[in-house]
Structures are given as structure tokens and as C-alpha cells.
Amino acid sequence: MWQVNLGASMAGSMKPADAGVLNPLLRKLNSLGFHGEAELRCLVHKVKLRGSTPKGEEIVGADDTPRRLTVLLAGVACLYETLESGERQIYDFYYPGDFCDLHRYVKLEAVAEPAVRALTDCSIGTIDYRDLDRAIERHRKLALVLWRATMLDSSTLRERLINVSQRPALERVSHLLCEQLHRRRAIGIESGVVPLTQIDLADAAGLSVVHINRVFQDLRKLGVISASGRTIEVVNRERLAEIANFDSRYLTMPAALSNWDISAE
Amino acid sequence: MWQVNLGASMAGSMKPADAGVLNPLLRKLNSLGFHGEAELRCLVHKVKLRGSTPKGEEIVGADDTPRRLTVLLAGVACLYETLESGERQIYDFYYPGDFCDLHRYVKLEAVAEPAVRALTDCSIGTIDYRDLDRAIERHRKLALVLWRATMLDSSTLRERLINVSQRPALERVSHLLCEQLHRRRAIGIESGVVPLTQIDLADAAGLSVVHINRVFQDLRKLGVISASGRTIEVVNRERLAEIANFDSRYLTMPAALSNWDISAE
């Protein structure tokens, strides 16, 4: 774990080594409406890189007392909770640039909260709350931007509820796959591979693994996903989106900036 | 619609007429960790009372361009969405003091968003975004407080997802009822009456009305709810909570204040 040094360089022109690592975060902040070199640097400056977290490992525990914000920089993780019954419910997936535990920043106090776990090998960065506090103090718009980030999560969560509550299995799984593809594309990954297991999808869809598998057979028969071994690969996005009745709007934040731009800057 | 005048009086000592109306909001802000006369007055001052909204009426439309924040002052409302299939999914219930459309404040731009509808006769108040912006500017902690309010909504939403995704019907309905009782108690209503229809519960639980009805029969046989006609009344809370496996923690915000108290005041 070491402090990132951006030097005098700007985000976009960072030295390749650092730039590559933190780019997802910059991209994310941008998509949330946080532009401007000074502001960006102010926050990105404070990111401490933590080692990589192997697949299956916990990134944020349920009872951790939060002292810093976690940002996913590479890999795929999930927000989840394990119920008394032993079932795991996945609330959300995280991709590079996503904040893993923003919900704890405003809540504080170690109430049992959902945890975050690596679904593939991940690498993460952290920002101490103290640094975050100071950054917000300096650039008030940052509070709005982070708030917006949590509202995007809410939006995803609502969609997840619809998915689980209303859609039949085939549509449900398709929808989930569509979401993954869309989010990966948003961070520059064009491939149709979804690096999750059927188990992960089951826990997100609220279906049994067995049934997920049967749905996969159907999707293969429909020529939507590849029949190859382990890895899930979508080979026909259009068809998939049709089946899923997918509307990606819930995943993106409208570009318009808030009143805060006028009144609070 | 008229501007509330608190005069020189403080929140707690307002003239009965006004005090009664705005008390739920004050209570809510308090529970979110927003104390202090000046701060409270600053915001409450700006509330404009709107007439009462009859049961069934829409309070916030799906495509409304938001210009003001809506606060529920009396009655019960819900956040919902109507799907292509015609099904209604209820995401959350609102009780007096709750903000109905805080999610729009940070999102802006008229994307289709969930709407809010009155489930009983309601009365609401509004705060213009401009006033809200100014209040936040003056008392920075207010941004945190409102952010926290949205995070509480998220918490409820996660619980709703668990409910729909993992719990069998009897437990599911019981859980929903427990939540209503708990939230009503939090605003000072001790009665066991839940002023919702079976239809409302069905749309929140993701179950058919028919099945909800059957679950109700069971709950009556178990002596948990009254057998009387229309109104739903819980007569044995303990039993209900047992059945539901209810843990109310997701509904309340830990009292602890944020770092912002130190760094941003």
C-alpha cells in the first residue's frame, strides 16, 4: 500500500503506470458530472492503492468499522448479504471505478451492513474519510457527485427488485446478463464474456443454481450464449436484449448538472 | 398553497396550527441527526403547504420535471412504478415526515423515474429547490442529512429485495406488516391498524392478490390479525414479528453524527 503520486501532471496525462490504474475512477467521476482538473486531482491524489484481492476474498466485511472509502480499480465484485437461511443475496455488482462502500460513509457506526466480495481477482484503492471530508469541503460539488453515485446504486437496486419480483426466469437471467454487458462496455470492455459463475447469477437473480443452468440451456438453444465450457459468453446481444426487454437507462446518470453548479460553487 | 410563517418562534414552540402540520418533518430531520434551532428553522421555514391529496391520486408523476422537493405531512403514500406488463411494483411506503422525491433532487433531468401516489388521503408540503440549495449552502450538514435520508431508503429497498427474493409468502407479508407497524410507531401511531389494501400489499410483496388473501386467512387463523371486514389490524405484534423474523434495524439511522460535524461545520 502506497500513496499515489500524480506529480504535477493532470489526470489524463498521468504517467502510464499510474494512469492505467486510476483511470476507471476518473472515468466514473466524469460520468457523474465531476469535471475539471483541480477537482479531479484533489480526490484522485488521495487514493491509496491496496494490493490485489484474490477471487472469493472479502473486500469489505459486514462489521467493518469504516474509516475509508473503497474504490474498485480492477475486477468484478459484488455487494451482498448472507441470510440466516444461509442463502446469499447479491444486491449489486461492482465494476472498475465503482465505489464499494459509499453507503457507509454517510451512515457510519458499525451496524451490520451488506458486505463486498471479489467475484474475480480484484484490485482496489482506498480514500481515507478524512481526506474525503477535506476534498468535499474544498469542492462542494463533490458531495453532490458522490450522492449521485449512491442514487445510481439505488436505481440499479430498484431494477433488481423488478427483475426478481416480476420477471420470469429466462427474462430475468437475460436482464442480468444485459446489465453486465452494458456496464462492461461503459468501462471500455467490448467482449461478450461475463466473468461470473452460474452461482453468482443465481444469487443475484433469486433462482436456484439448477434452474439457472436450465435457463442457460435455453439461451444456448436460442443462440444467445456460447456453448463453450465454463466461461459465459454472449454471442448475440440484440437477441438477448429483446428477450430481456432491456432498457439501459437505469444505469446511467443524466449528464445535466445540478443547481449546485450555480448556487454552491 | 401558502407560505408557512413560523414567526420568531422555534420549531418546538410553534403555534399549534402550524406546529401540528410540520411536526412530522421536524421529527424526521431530528432522527436523521439534524438538530439545532437555526438549522431546523432555516429549512422548515421554506415549506409551502399544498392542499390535501385524495387517496389514489398521484403526488409525483413519472415524468414531472422536478423543481421542488415534496414532503409527506399526513397520510400514507408509496413509491412505485408501473411496468409494461401492467403490473405495479411498490418500492417503498412513505409516512409523514418522509421525503417523497429526494432521489430526483440529485438526479435532475426528466428521466422516467418511479412515481409517488397517495394510498390514503394525504397532505404534502414542498420546498423549492432554490430554497433547498440555499439552505444547504448555509448549513452544509444538511446535505449530509438528506443524503442519509436517501441511504435509509436504499436500506429499505434492500430489505424489500430480500423479502421478495427469499422469503415465502407468509413470512413476506408478515414482514411487510411489521415494517408498517414499526414505521407508524416511529411517528407516534400506536394502533395496530395498517391503512393499506390487500392490493397494495400484493404489489409490494410481488404476490398475486389472491395469494395475499390466502395468506391473510392464515394470519387470522394464527390470531395475528383481526378478522374484521376491510381494515387490516394487527392484534398480536409479537407473534407477527416472530413469523416475519423481523429485525427493525434497517429502518433506523444510527444516531452517531458524521465526520462532517468536525470537519465541515
Add this chain to the structure above:
DNA sequence: CGTGCTGTTGAGGACGATCAATGACGGTGG
């Protein structure tokens, strides 16, 4: 005194869960 909305009841059927094996793959250590 109809007309709606909500609640109630019955019958039949579908979707998905559960249980129980088996297969395939990848990594590990001998």
C-alpha cells in the same frame, strides 16, 4: 339502487425448488 372497488373462494396448472447423482475442469502434490 346500481356501479365500483375490494375481498373471498374454488379448481387447475405452471414455474421453479429440492434432492440426488454425475460429469467436467483446473489446480495441487506426489
Add this chain to the structure above:
DNA sequence: CCACCGTCATTGATCGTCCTCAACAGCACG
């Protein structure tokens, strides 16, 4: 290189929860 093990995927059979359709009853409203 092979044997072993754990994880993940696959398949079959059975069962149960909940849905759908359909009809009717009750209360509340104008």
C-alpha cells in the same frame, strides 16, 4: 505424469408454492 480434490456445471425426477382464470359477495359511493 498421474492421482486427487474442490469447484462449478449438468441432468433427471418429484414436489410444492404460487399463479391464473373465473365467479361471487360485501361494502361504500354517488
